[in-house]
Amino acid sequence: MLTSLAYLLEPKRLGRVVLYRLTEDFAEAWNQLPRYRDNDTSRPVRPAYAGLATALSAVTSQPVVIMPDTITPPEDDEVVPAVLATTKPIAPRLLTRAVRSWERLIRGGADDDTLAPLLAQSEMVKPKLLDFIENADSGRPRAPQWFYRVAAWNFAAALCETPLHLPAGTADAGKRLEWLMDTRGSLLAWDHVLKGKTERPARTGYGMHKLDFRVITLPGEPRIGIHVLPTFSRLATHWAGTRTAFVERGKENIVLRLPVGHRRSGESWEPYARNFTAQVVAACNLEAIELGTNETLEKMSGAARALVPGPTEHPLGKGTGTRFNLYLANYVKEAAKELKIEQVTYERTDVEVIRHVTGPVVxxxxxxxxxxxxxxxxxxxxxxxxxxxxxxxxxxxxxxxxxxxxxxxxxxxxxxxxxxxxxxxxxxxxxxxxxxxxxxxxxxxxxxxxxxxxxxxxxxxxxxxxxxRASRKGxxxxxxxxxxxxxxxxxxxxxxxxxxxxxxxxxPPKPEDEEAPTPELAADADQPLGVDGAPEPAEGETPKKPKQSRPxxxxxxINGLRDLMFRMGAVDGRLAEGVSLDRPTILVGVHLRQQRISAKIGSADKTQMVEVLTALHTDPDPSQPWRLEMYSRRHHAWLPLPQGEAAFGAGSIGVDQHARHKEGAALVREHIKAALRILPGQTSLVIFVDTEACRTIWPGLQHARFGEATLPSEGLDDNGRSVAVVSINTSYGEVPTPVDRADARGRRDPARPQAPDDWLHERTTSTGLTSWYFAQKSRSYDGFGQTGINGSTCTRFTIPENLKEKLLRKDWHSFTATQITVPQPGEYQAKDLAALAAALCHQSLAWDARTRHPVPLHVAGAVDRNHPEYRGPSFEAEAEQPGDDVS
Structure with a gap:
């Protein structure tokens, strides 16, 4: 049995919410707000509900969210009623003053005051969250978008008062982490900051543990799930490039989470709280927000802390480690036991996944x-x-x-x-x-x-x-x-x-490292030499094998060459050995990703949909090679993988007017249907799709409409062809994090989690829907000795002193998982398709470890990542950039 960091609650135990119901008049007034800039160097932007919500959170020191009161996200051009949701009622005068001050700042000083009167007229209610859930009994619960935020706040508040105990060998030793809650509903180990140092270059860094909470639904599950997401947040020692700040408000025992910008101050730059948050707080005559200076950040001496802005070299590594996750899982069960929560677990099936071939193609x-x-x-x-x-x-x-x-x-x-x-x-x-x-x-x-x-x-x-890298000496x-x-x-x-x-x-190796021990050295050690020049064992001691030097x-x-071979279409027999298919089948991977079209200067609001389709043609006849193809939009044809990747990379990465919603989603569906219809007409299809990327395109992938709404198979089975759809979800925020194999035997240390094995696991809900779970450990966790598995033997607070400096700067890995569901099995059994997906993750083409996605979907993602415009400016946009002399 695999345990996870997700928990199920009955809807009636989710608590209450304070709601201000905003009318369509409020939404219409909002749409009339002008573009604004909160800094002389920023570009004008449209006001977002999140901007006002952040300012109100700072004024009230409590979580606030303003969102449309709809179950599905509205289209941008729609005016729909919204709600302001929070945890406690806001004093009417304070609410009016804060909203009026914020609007005046948005309007550049003009006191039109359109929002505050409408908000003051809104109805304030304190309902149960249970009242907003639809279709729970059928295993397809639905709720407004704001519901998921509020439910996470309530759960975090239930844990906040109880410290997390991290043992250090004895029952009463170790560390107790006490939490502060921020205005986004995260729990911060505020008073337990860890410090790390490096000598070359000389740097000091800080980090603290943080718990995020995400309310999720599970396939076919009537209850609401809470996924706990632990992170080790590394803290910046200067403001440059930072985007998020935490500010402690001691009187309220809460931490403000604020978006941060940067503006000119003389010849340097200074940070500021975006969306006029500090100005609104000042207008309400409240304690001023002080972000401090680089010096206070460097010494961790002020009330503010900032997150490291992105991937960078840092004296402290990332990750909490698997042992911390196990302690955390047990802590959550105990701290929230009054809510009668149930931990999400998965049972082992009889499907063992085996890797038959490793190494390069021979x-x-x-x-x-x-x-x-x-x-x-x-x-x-x-x-x-x-x-x-x-x-x-x-x-x-x-x-x-x-x-x-x-x-x-x-x-x-x-x-x-x-x-x-x-x-x-x-x-x-x-x-x-x-x-x-x-x-x-x-x-x-x-x-x-x-x-x-x-x-x-x-x-x-x-x-x-x-x-x-920044320039350093030499x-x-x-x-x-x-x-x-x-x-x-x-x-x-x-x-x-x-x-x-x-x-x-x-x-070259030093000569002394290659020489065998001399008789003099052996004499000094009072130990004779054997025939091979190695010391002979003492009497009664087991002889040691001579150390073999490996090249x-x-x-x-080696791996670069393997990857190039796979890009040239090399598919040997390893997949055929690892996958059981008794008839010719085409395994299709549908990879979608929305990318912003950006340029070197500034960024654009326009986006394009990146669409990559691959097909793995299989045959049970060993004399017939398996082959990879890729769909080329330019040629409206399926080409061998290398020709398909070249055709894809030669043009723009995305497709204009294609999008995730409305007319754009319909264009995506038609494009992909047209591509799939020209595959050989009688051969069975198994379509693998990424759940998170595709569910707004095909609603039948959503848990609330699972298997009943539109799927990628629509229109492909007109001639009697069998078409199956397999949904693959690897989202860190949605797929419960594996914690431990609870039924593992023979463990010497009961607090050390057992790593996932090579068996497929499953979970069947009370409504009869089964989903499958394929957990894995990272290659680094399994392959680099003590530094790879340090997170399983201790926590960052309980590292032995002689190892602390070394281990704190390492990344501490956790387990991950792939969730597999089958909305349409075609002519197959759903369990067989889940086993097929797991086998295609376990036996990859150019990698000796597991991949997160099955081969066709993994290949499609790799082709996308290899495009010259992947997450970067387009060549066309660069060519259109004006020169320096153009105003």
Whole structure:
């Protein structure tokens, strides 16, 4: 049995809410507010309900949310009634003054006062949250969007008064974490800040534990779920780049959570609370909000703390660790026992998931694996500048040679045959290490004659560090990343690519490290030497095996080559061995993601929908290779994966007018239906979709309308074809976090969680709906010794003193899981489809650990991430940027 960090409550135990019902007149008045800027350097924006809610939270020192009073999110152009929800009634005079002051600031000083009178006329009620839930008995509960926020506040408040005990070996030792609640309903270990240091460079960092709560629904479950999300929040020691601040309000015993901006102050910058929050507090004659200075942040001496703005190097690692999660799970059960909560658990099925093959594709299987690319000749083009990178590339390619000694005579700019189908060519290109943009059309002109001779995958050296470094002594900051430019040029030539980071040549081992112990050393130790030169064991002692020296493998080069092979369409027999299919089947992955169209200067409100469709063609006949295809919108055809990725990467990443809602969602559905209809008409389809990304496009994926509303299979079974839909959810906020295998045996330390195993688990609700759960530990947790599993042997507060400095700066991993549901099984049993999804996560193509998504869906996501415009400015937007001399 797998336990999790999610709990179920009967709806009647969710508590009450204070509601101010706002009319359509209020919504109409809101729409008449002008664009505003709360800082001279910011761009004008439309007022959002969250802006006023933040100001009211600061005035009242309690959670406040203003949201439309609808069950489904309204369209942007609709005017619908809203509600103001909070935990306690707000004094009418204070509410009126705060809203009027905020509106006056929005209007630049004009006292039109349109919102406060309408809010003062609103009805204030204190109903039970139970009254707002629909269809709970059927296992499809629905509620307004604000309901989920308020239910999380109430649950957090129920835990807040009880400290969390973290034992340190004895029943009464260890640490007790006391919580403060912030105005978003999170619990903060405010008085228990941890400190970390590094010497090179000399830095000091701080962090504190934080609990977030998310109200969720589970498939087919009548009760409401609460998912507890523990984080180790790292705190900034300066204000630069920060976006979120916490400010302690001692009198109210609550912490304000405020969005932070930055404005000019003389020759420097200073932080400020956005949305005029500090000005509204001052207008209400309340204690001023003081964010403090860089010095107070650095010393943690003020009332304010700020979150580190994003991924960056820090003296403290991320994560709480699995042991903390187990203590937390037991704490929640005890602290909230009056609510009669039930922990969400999953039972083991009889399905064991086995990985039959690991490692790269072997030489004997390579030609057969590449046949799915539908090209007789395939080439790896290795572009390098550093001689050591050339050696690393050749070393990684050596296993594919019949005679490894042949590499000694390899010269640049010649094709050398690895197998009957695959060859390799080396080419030196100094421009790869340029610190400034390059004329790639000129540098890559030599590729033109290669395009027509073979399908080419390019393996490219890079010096760019994805973690941008600040300049330090002897080290130049990274200023130019050529990957985006190079990928676009390769894609336009019909090529796929993979990059290998340059690394320095390792120093040779010292002679003394290679020498065997001398007789003199053995004599000093009073221990004779054996025949092999190693000390002989003492009498009665078991002889120790001589330490074997293993060759040091270049995993970045090996894995990079494996990834390039998969991008060129190499599919060997490993999937066929790990998956049981008794008939030809097409496994489809539908990957959707909405991306903002941005430029280098500022950002745009416009978004595009990124749509990537892949198809894995399977056959039970071992002589028939499995092959990967990708749909090309430009060609309205399914192409072999490398050609499909090149066609996708050569154009814009997204599709205009396609969106998650309304007409945009209908366009997405029609586009994907048209793509799927041209797959072979009689072959069975199994469609894997990402739940979080796709459920607004196809409502039948939502728990409230599961299997009954529109699904991706609509219109595909007209000719009798079997179509199944499998929904894959990996959202950290929605899929309960695994904690422990409660039925594990033989554990020496009862407080050390047992890692997930290779069995599929399931949960069947009272309404008869089954969902499946495939839990996993990270590769780092399992593969890097003590530093990988430190979070299972202690908590950050109970680290032994001799290990504290080392372990605090490491990342502490937790377990993760994939939730599988089957809204449409087609001709299969739902359990068999869940086992198929788990097997396609466990046996990946180019990775020896599990992936979060089954192979077709994982490949589609990988293609998206490899697009030159992935989460970045579009090439078209960059080309349209005005020059410096244009006003």
């Amino acid at each position: 030489r004997e299987d390579l030609d057969h694996a590449l046949s799915g690319a539908e090209q007789d000749h395939v080439r790896i083009l290795a572009l390098y500048d550093d001689e050591y990178t050339r050696e690393r590339m050749i070393t990684a390619l050596t296993p594919y040679l019949e005679e490894p000694e042949e590499t000694a005579g390899w010269e640049d700019n010649h094709d050398y045959q690895l197998t009957k189908r695959l060859c390799v060519r080396l080419h030196r290109m100094p421009a790869l290490v340029s610190q400034t943009p390059v004329d790639w059309d000129r540098e890559l002109a030599f590729l033109t004659p290669l395009v027509s001779t073979a399908l080419t995958g390019v393996w490219v050296e890079t010096i760019w560090n994805p973690k941008r 080290q130049q900051a990274d200023v130019y990343d050529p990957k985006r430019d190079l990928r676009r040029h390769f894609h336009r030539r019909g090529m796929v690519s993979q990059f290998i980071a340059q690394r320095p040549r390792p120093k 040091r493998l270049d995993y970045p080069a």
